[in-house]
Amino acid sequence: MSASSMQRPRVAVIGAGIIGTCTALVLQRRGCAVTLIDRDEPGMACSFGNGGAISPDFCVPSALPGMIKRVPRWFADPLGPLVIRWGHVPAALPWLLRWLSASRMSRVDAHSAALRALHAPCLSRYASLLGTHYDGLIENTGQLYVWKSPHASPTEMLARALRERHGVETQALDEALIREIDPELAPGYTRGLFFPDNGHTVNPLRLTQTLVRLFQETGGALVAAQVREFERQGAAVRALVGDAGWRLEVDTVVLAAGIQSGALARSLGDFVPLQAERGYHVMLPDPxxxxxxxxxxxxxxxxxxxxxxxxRIAGTAEYAGIDAPMNPRRAEVLLEAAKRMYPRLNGEGASFWMGCRPSTPDSLPVVGRATRLSNLYYAFGHGGTGLTGAPMTAELIGQMLAGEACGIDASPYRVDRF
Ligand SMILES: Cc1cc2nc3c(=O)[nH]c(=O)nc-3n(C[C@H](O)[C@H](O)[C@H](O)COP(=O)(O)OP(=O)(O)OC[C@H]3O[C@@H](n4cnc5c(N)ncnc54)[C@H](O)[C@@H]3O)c2cc1C
Structure with a gap:
């Protein structure tokens, strides 16, 4: 593909979250004529409220051996770190069974390797996407995990083994060393793990908005529309159709609509078990x-x-379906726990938010071509690490559309693995 070619391929990217935006920018820079479509303002769905972690080292899938023992706990406490609302159990059950199946040791190592491959280049890929905007948006200051529990659980031991196997550098810390890094932290955190190579963004929304601006500056078009139908011709999508007669002819489509992608992919002939893993955040303006x-x-x-x-205080997981109302108590519990961690924390002016992580049972996204339509590509399902996985996902889609060899083995992300 070349920017100078007369007939630039017309690519539509559905969804202007972090995944669609990175993808649109990569494709535009590769010489495609890209239209980025969103029903809302860019970056206002799940990509708005995440914890901001950008983690090249993240390689531990959520499904690990022994997890089945924890499941009863998930029903017991509606305010616990992980909860399944009773009413949602019938809808969630098939996904949960796949999740349990993904927790077999025979599969965990492959999932871990595929996460590491996708995540490892994230900071350098963001640097090339953002150029001079990188500084000021992303800080490479490392990440710190802390525990009060004095002994590592079997799950933590396995996570440690997976990290070692995939070459992740960490530094184990005792309480004194933890407090040396973070003197404001309350006493009692007896174990810590420092990841020197990880980082975070100082503003997830501004990150997406900056990428959108760069996309537009390189000639990309941003369109406000909700894609409702796909007009087909044979085994190809020929046009996207929305409300009030909106229609866009395309050569290629990339579906990056976050949690909505599951239903859209199903309408296009591909089944993807996608679950809304609802997370909460509390934003403290004057902490x-x-x-x-x-x-x-x-x-x-x-x-x-x-x-x-x-x-920003962010995390926990709630399985309750996409449209269930948020439970503000879950956010309040986060604030209370954060105040116990940092006794001087000021909670005044706090705002609460809930968003749907688009999660697959094996923690891997779907990146690659649809099974039934030759010009449709998927880029969704990044669960709790979409901010981290976005730049390499975009790179893979760019390589696939250009017919190039992928920079990493993309077979673990295929849609037909389900
Ligand atoms: C509490 C919480 C904390 C998190 N922390 C982290 C973290 O620290 N680090 C990390 O890497 N990840 C984190 N994540 C995960 C990360 O936020 C997601 O994986 C990521 O935002 C998913 O991006 P996306 O572009 O796929 O989806 P979204 O951001 O949801 O974007 C999808 C877009 O598609 C649009 N859309 C949907 N349907 C249509 C349609 N039919 N037509 C047009 N547009 C449509 C939507 O309006 C939306 O803008 C966290 C998530 C949560 C909830």
């Missing part, structure tokens, strides 16, 4: 005290990130 680096409380499954507009 008084900030974590020294992005920190994760591994006992309670939430993190805290120093951002340019305050401190």
């Amino acid at each position: 008084r005290v900030r974590p020294a680096v992005k920190i994760a409380n591994r006992d309670l499954m939430f993190g805290m990130t120093p951002m340019e507009h305050g401190v």
Whole structure:
């Protein structure tokens, strides 16, 4: 593909979250004529409220051996770190069974390798996408995991083994060393793990908006529309159709619509088990005290990130369906737990948010060509690590559309694995 060619391929990217936006920018720079379509303002869905972690080292899938023992706990406490609402059980059951099947040791190592391959280049890929905007948006200051529990659980031991196998560098810390890094942290965190090569964005929304601006500056078109139908001709999509007669003719389509992608893919002949893994955040505009680096409380499954507009507390998982109303108590519980971590934390002016992680049972996204339509590509299902997986996903889609060999083995992300 060349920018100078007379007939530039017309590519439509559906969804202007972090995945669609990175993809649109890569394709535009590769010489395609790209239209990025969203029903809302760019970056306002799941990509708006995440914890901001950008983690080249992240390689531990959510499904691990022994998890089945924990399932009863998920029903017991509606405010616990992971909860399944009773009413959602029938809808979630097939996904949960696949998730349990993905937790077999025979599959875990492959999932872990595929996560590591997708994530490892994320910071350098963001640097090339953002250019001079990288500084000021992304900080490479490392990440810190902390535990109060004195002994590592079997799951943690396995996570450690997976990291070692995939060449992740970490530094184990005792309480004194943890407090050396973060003196504001309350006492009692007896174990820590520092990831020097990880980082975070200081503002996930501004990150997506900046990428959109760069996309537009290189000639990309941003269109506000909700894609409702796909007009087909033989085994290809010929046009996208929306409300009020909106129609866009295309040569190629990339579906990057986050949690909505499951239903859209199904209408196009591909089944993907996609579950809304609902996470919450609390944004503190005037926190008084900030974590020294992005920190994760591994006992309670939430993190805290120093951002340019305050401190963000984010995490936990709730399975309740896409459209169920948010439970503000879950966000309040996050705030209470964060105040126990940082006793001087000021909660005044806090705002609460909930978003749907588009999660697959094996923690891997779907990146690649549709099974039935020759010009349709998928880029969704990144679960809890979409901010991290976005740049390499975009790179893979660029390589696939150009018919080039992929920079990493893309077979683990194929849609027909389900
Ligand atoms: C609490 C929480 C914390 C998280 N923390 C982290 C973290 O620290 N690090 C990390 O890497 N990841 C994190 N994540 C995960 C990350 O936020 C997601 O994986 C990522 O945002 C998914 O991006 P996306 O572009 O696929 O989806 P989205 O951001 O949801 O974007 C999809 C877009 O598609 C549009 N759309 C949908 N349907 C249509 C249609 N029919 N027509 C037109 N447009 C449509 C939507 O309007 C939306 O803008 C977190 C998630 C949560 C909830």
